[in-house]
Amino acid sequence: MPDAAIGAIAFVTLLTIIVGARGIRVARTPDDFMVAARQVPPALNAAAISGEYLSAASFLGIAGLVVSQGLGALWYSVGYTAGYLVLLLLVAAPLRRFGAYTIPDFAVGRLGSRGLRQTATALVLVIGWFYLLPQMKGAGITLQWVLGTPYWVGAATLGVVVSCNIAMGGMKGITFVQCFQYWLKLCAIGIPALVLLIAMRHGSSVNLTPDRAPVFTHATVVTMPQATGFTLTRPAEATVTGLLDQRTFSGQAARLCACRHVAGAGTRIGFAAGAPAPVSLAMEQPSGESWDSPFLTSGTSGTHPLAATYGVIIATFFGAIGLPHILVRFYTNPDGEAARRTTLIVVLLLSTFYLFPTVLAVLTRVHAPQLYLSSDSDSIVLALPALLLPGLPGELLAALVAAGAFAAFLSTSSGLLVSVAGALSHDFMNRGVNAFRWCAISAGVVATIAALLVGRFSLALLVGWAFAIAASSFCPLMVLGIWWRRLTRIGATAGLVIGGGSCLAAIVATMLGAAARGWGAVFLGQPAIWTVPLAFGVTVVVSLLTQRTVPANVSQVMLRMHLPETLSRQTNRTIN
Amino acid sequence: MPAHGLSRSSSAQVTGTAPSAGDATVPAAGGADAGSAVQTGRQRVVWRPDQVLVQHDIPGLSDLRDDTSCGRLLARSFVRAQLGLSLMCLTLALTVTASFPVIAAMVPAVTRITMAGVPLTLIVLGFAFYPLFLAVGWFYNRQARQLEVRLTDLVDPASRRPDA
Numbered sequence: 001m002p003d004a005a006i007g008a009i010a011f012v013t014l015l016t017i018i019v020g021a022r023g024i025r026v027a028r029t030p031d032d033f034m035v036a037a038r039q040v041p042p043a044l045n046a047a048a049i050s051g052e053y054l055s056a057a058s059f060l061g062i063a064g065l066v067v068s069q070g071l072g073a074l075w076y077s078v079g080y081t082a083g084y085l086v087l088l089l090l091v092a093a094p095l096r097r098f099g100a101y102t103i104p105d106f107a108v109g110r111l112g113s114r115g116l117r118q119t120a121t122a123l124v125l126v127i128g129w130f131y132l133l134p135q136m137k138g139a140g141i142t143l144q145w146v147l148g149t150p151y152w153v154g155a156a157t158l159g160v161v162v163s164c165n166i167a168m169g170g171m172k173g174i175t176f177v178q179c180f181q182y183w184l185k186l187c188a189i190g191i192p193a194l195v196l197l198i199a200m201r202h203g204s205s206v207n208l209t210p211d212r213a214p215v216f217t218h219a220t221v222v223t224m225p226q227a228t229g230f231t232l233t234r235p236a237e238a239t240v241t242g243l244l245d246q247r248t249f250s251g252q253a254a255r256l257c258a259c260r261h262v263a264g265a266g267t268r269i270g271f272a273a274g275a276p277a278p279v280s281l282a283m284e285q286p287s288g289e290s291w292d293s294p295f296l297t298s299g300t301s302g303t304h305p306l307a308a309t310y311g312v313i314i315a316t317f318f319g320a321i322g323l324p325h326i327l328v329r330f331y332t333n334p335d336g337e338a339a340r341r342t343t344l345i346v347v348l349l350l351s352t353f354y355l356f357p358t359v360l361a362v363l364t365r366v367h368a369p370q371l372y373l374s375s376d377s378d379s380i381v382l383a384l385p386a387l388l389l390p391g392l393p394g395e396l397l398a399a400l401v402a403a404g405a406f407a408a409f410l411s412t413s414s415g416l417l418v419s420v421a422g423a424l425s426h427d428f429m430n431r432g433v434n435a436f437r438w439c440a441i442s443a444g445v446v447a448t449i450a451a452l453l454v455g456r457f458s459l460a461l462l463v464g465w466a467f468a469i470a471a472s473s474f475c476p477l478m479v480l481g482i483w484w485r486r487l488t489r490i491g492a493t494a495g496l497v498i499g500g501g502s503c504l505a506a507i508v509a510t511m512l513g514a515a516a517r518g519w520g521a522v523f524l525g526q527p528a529i530w531t532v533p534l535a536f537g538v539t540v541v542v543s544l545l546t547q548r549t550v551p552a553n554v555s556q557v558m559l560r561m562h563l564p565e566t567l568s569r570q571t572n573r574t575i576n
Numbered sequence: 577m578p579a580h581g582l583s584r585s586s587s588a589q590v591t592g593t594a595p596s597a598g599d600a601t602v603p604a605a606g607g608a609d610a611g612s613a614v615q616t617g618r619q620r621v622v623w624r625p626d627q628v629l630v631q632h633d634i635p636g637l638s639d640l641r642d643d644t645s646c647g648r649l650l651a652r653s654f655v656r657a658q659l660g661l662s663l664m665c666l667t668l669a670l671t672v673t674a675s676f677p678v679i680a681a682m683v684p685a686v687t688r689i690t691m692a693g694v695p696l697t698l699i700v701l702g703f704a705f706y707p708l709f710l711a712v713g714w715f716y717n718r719q720a721r722q723l724e725v726r727l728t729d730l731v732d733p734a735s736r737r738p739d740a
Contacts (some may be wrong), residue, residue: 013716062592072701074698074702077581078673081705082669082705085709086669087661088716088717089665089713089716090666114598203691278617292677292697293680293697294680294687294697294701295677295680297680310674310677317670340716341717342708347709347710348711351709352706355702355703358698362698362702381626401582483655493707494583555651559640562651562654562655563640563654563724564724564727566728567640567727567731567732
């Protein structure tokens, strides 16, 4: 079975390298190298942004989380899309008209301070690395599933491929690569979703009925790939072959109680139609009763679901503005008007993509509840096609999904590495292209090593945390910097340090296992609900207290950001 | 409604369309009338207040460039109009999306609704919000562009109509 998948992954990787290497000949000056010379048309640019944006979390994480935790996890896909609407409404055109390369460039150009620049650069590194971790984890579990290699092999492979590719091609190559990656990802999730939907159209909706634990809709034999602990929601008759609860069976019927069971590796359990689906103890949270709830419980052990849901909504809606690898792409638009068009197309492309993880998750719930036995909810999308369509069609679809997943890791981590390496080389080293290359490679190595430590957190949760940090640090800086004349460098720095710092501290505390229950779990596990308002508040209050340091050129800068290009070209004598 | 923050005044239209806008400082009548005025010893004066206003009250590119009080006012009201438009669209999108969890928490029966076996939650979260985002984004792009066109017409009509 893995042959097709291995071939598909190798093909995607090679194609990425080849298309990226083509960029080397196009890239001439450092300017070209960094932002593709600002000549990318909106449709191409929008596909590139979407390709870069749709990460492991979108491809594998959301569907897996919806299956394991319920429909509330769809807030992640809604939020990832809404993030671009917010970006369109608040920053797209002014940011392009401002005309800086990176967020630190924006901070300095708008407010002019070396200390602010270094703070911003440090946050670019934190957000970039945080966002790289789930990509590496995704690569780890994908290769683990396809080849059976240990987790670290996949993470290391991705790290090497991406670092070398970036070091060779810069961003001109990456724009084409990212654009290609979007369409590849859309096909890789859309085709399997539609094929399986058509193939399974006879299915019943019994598992979608509110307040019902999932049941097998037809007689199913489940084989345990490894020793697995599971629970049943109610007693069930089953035929068992192999080791179960420390007894050896050889095809006898057994009555399994509604309690915990442990099955040995290779044990086969046959369930009748209508029997309750067993749920693995390794699933983040036992699913069942509340699957149809619109609340999200990820990262907070299920306490205070309403607050946790708003935490994710705030983080994802306002986080996209502060993602360093995404903002770089806006400088490649020809003008502000094109930046707005590009962003609207991005919203369209993302909306289209996010229909399909939902479809796959619902298909899993309805037709393949045995996937509740998976050891990791993030591998559910990879396993689904082969389960629903036995034989060659299923294998091919599985290969397509694996290739698309790999494309997701490649494209997002490429974009992240470009911005991390760009920030490192630009602000902490001499600014040449060679320094950029070395920074790309070393940043990749650091991310790969760190990724080995985060295996137990779900992809969507990890990416959600990167969004939370971005929303509580760069979002106030960008939004207030664009719309509020009275912002000062001291206020902006205070907002970055206090907002970003408190959010990071809360997340690290959660990772270390602090406060597993109650309000503490919500405030630490979904920190955006308080750190984003805190960051805005601190920025505004400190700015108002330091009004003497408002930059002298604020009127000119505001004009340049907000006037259409035809006018600002004639009004700006000093800049541009 | 922020879209009206910068409506074009009628006198600005004169600047844009009337070929005589350039010599508006001479509000006297044209050649034939002037000739007859010499003959009769009387002078016929035609008062055209709209053309006089053109020179003094309509902010132009130079106001923006030189940061005069007039230009500053214009720039601020333009930025405010854009911000108002953005916030209006943002409020609309946020209210519709973010009210769903509250409604579901207060009226749990909402989450029990199914349509043809499909839970309402799935329809709303999985599909319904995306068209809303697209519509809001499309509306915003159109309005934001219109605001910019209005400003350009106001301060620099020549750049919009090369033939004027």
